[in-house]
Amino acid sequence: MIKVGILGAAGYTGGELIRLLINHPEAEIVFANSESNAGNKVADVHEGLLGDTELEFSAEMPFDKVDVVFFCFGHGKSEAFLKEHTIPANVKIIDLAQDFRIAAPTHDYVYGLPEIHKEAVKNCMHLANPGCFATCVQLGLLPLAKAGLLQHDVAVNAITGSTGAGQKPGATTHFSWRNNNMSVYKVFTHQHLHEICQSLNELRPAAAPAVIDTLEQQPTEKDITIDFIPYRGDFARGIFCTEVVKFNDEEGSATNPTAQQLAQLYKDFYQDAAFTHYADKAIDLKQVVNTNKALVHVDKFGNKAVITCMIDNLLKGAVGQAVQNMNLMFGIDETAGLKLKPAAF
Numbered sequence: 001m002i003k004v005g006i007l008g009a010a011g012y013t014g015g016e017l018i019r020l021l022i023n024h025p026e027a028e029i030v031f032a033n034s035e036s037n038a039g040n041k042v043a044d045v046h047e048g049l050l051g052d053t054e055l056e057f058s059a060e061m062p063f064d065k066v067d068v069v070f071f072c073f074g075h076g077k078s079e080a081f082l083k084e085h086t087i088p089a090n091v092k093i094i095d096l097a098q099d100f101r102i103a104a105p106t107h108d109y110v111y112g113l114p115e116i117h118k119e120a121v122k123n124c125m126h127l128a129n130p131g132c133f134a135t136c137v138q139l140g141l142l143p144l145a146k147a148g149l150l151q152h153d154v155a156v157n158a159i160t161g162s163t164g165a166g167q168k169p170g171a172t173t174h175f176s177w178r179n180n181n182m183s184v185y186k187v188f189t190h191q192h193l194h195e196i197c198q199s200l201n202e203l204r205p206a207a208a209p210a211v212i213d214t215l216e217q218q219p220t221e222k223d224i225t226i227d228f229i230p231y232r233g234d235f236a237r238g239i240f241c242t243e244v245v246k247f248n249d250e251e252g253s254a255t256n257p258t259a260q261q262l263a264q265l266y267k268d269f270y271q272d273a274a275f276t277h278y279a280d281k282a283i284d285l286k287q288v289v290n291t292n293k294a295l296v297h298v299d300k301f302g303n304k305a306v307i308t309c310m311i312d313n314l315l316k317g318a319v320g321q322a323v324q325n326m327n328l329m330f331g332i333d334e335t336a337g338l339k340l341k342p343a344a345f
Helices: 012-021 077-084 114-122 132-146 193-203 259-269 315-329
Strands: 002-007 027-033 068-071 092-095 126-128 154-160 224-232 239-246 276-278 294-301 304-311
Touching: 002 012, 012 027, 012 315, 068 077, 068 315, 092 315, 114 132, 114 193, 114 315, 132 154, 132 193, 132 224, 132 239, 132 259, 132 294, 132 304, 132 315, 193 224, 259 276, 259 294, 304 315
Parallel strands: 002 027, 002 068, 068 092, 092 126, 154 224, 276 294
Antiparallel strands: 154 239, 239 304, 294 304
C-alpha cells in the first residue's frame, strides 16, 4: 500500500483528494493535516464523506511514516513550507500549487501533465501538478503545437465553476452573486499562461514560431500569443474551453489541414492517453463532471479551427490528475482509483 500524507486537507482539493484515496485500492491515508481542524472528523468539514470515513484531521505531520505527501496549499505556500520544514529525501512530493510548475535550475520538480510527460513522471521524486485552466487549454492545443500548426495568435475563452476559487468565501464566490451571473477576470493576464506557453514551446518544431507569455515578454511580429479570457461561471465544477486557431494557405495543404486530417491528428496524439479522448461530435460539460476525463472536439470553418475542450476542474484539473500522477510515480495502474462515472443527467 502507498502510505499518503495530505497537507492543507480542509479545502476543496483536500476534500476531493480524500474522497479519491479512501476508495483507492492501493493507497492508505496516514494523516490529513489541518491545524485549524485538528481533532475534528473529516466528514464534519467535508460533509459529503459522512458514512465513508472516520478519519480525523491531524495537527501532526509524521513524514517518516509516509511514501508521498500531497501539498493542497494555496499558491505561494508550498515553497514557504519547504523552507521551514524538512521532508525526508525518500518521500515523494506532489504539489498542487503553482510554485514549481515553471522549470528552473533551482528545483527538480517535473511538470505533471501525463499526456506529454508520462515517462518523466514515472521517474520523479517531486512533481508540480498542472493548473486547472492550464490543463484544459493545453489539451486543446498540444497536438497542433507538436505538428507546427500554431502560426497565428490563439483566442481562448474558458468558463470555470465556482469551486475553482477555493473554499474560503470571497466577494465573487457567494451564491447570491454567482448564481445567474457571469463575469470575466484576469483578462490576458491569468497566471496559468506561464505553464501553457512552456508546454506549447516544448512541443513545437524548432522552425515554428515561439508561443510567448505576454506577462513576461513583448511580442514581436513572429511570436504567437495566447489571448486568454477566463470567465466565472454560475455552476460549481467544470471548465468549458473554446479555442480559435487560424491556418495558412489553402485547405488540405501542410499548414491548413482538412477537418478529417485534424480529427485524425488529435486521435493519434491521444491514442495512448488514459483519460483524454477525442470526440467526433460536439461535447457537453456534464460528460466530464465528477470524472478524471478530458474531452476534445474540433470543428473546421474555412481556414479556422474551433477546438472545444472540457474537464472537471477539481479532478482532471487538480486532484484527479494528482492521483493519476501518483499512480505513475509508484508504478501501478495509471487509472487506479479514478474510474469515476459522470451523472446520468
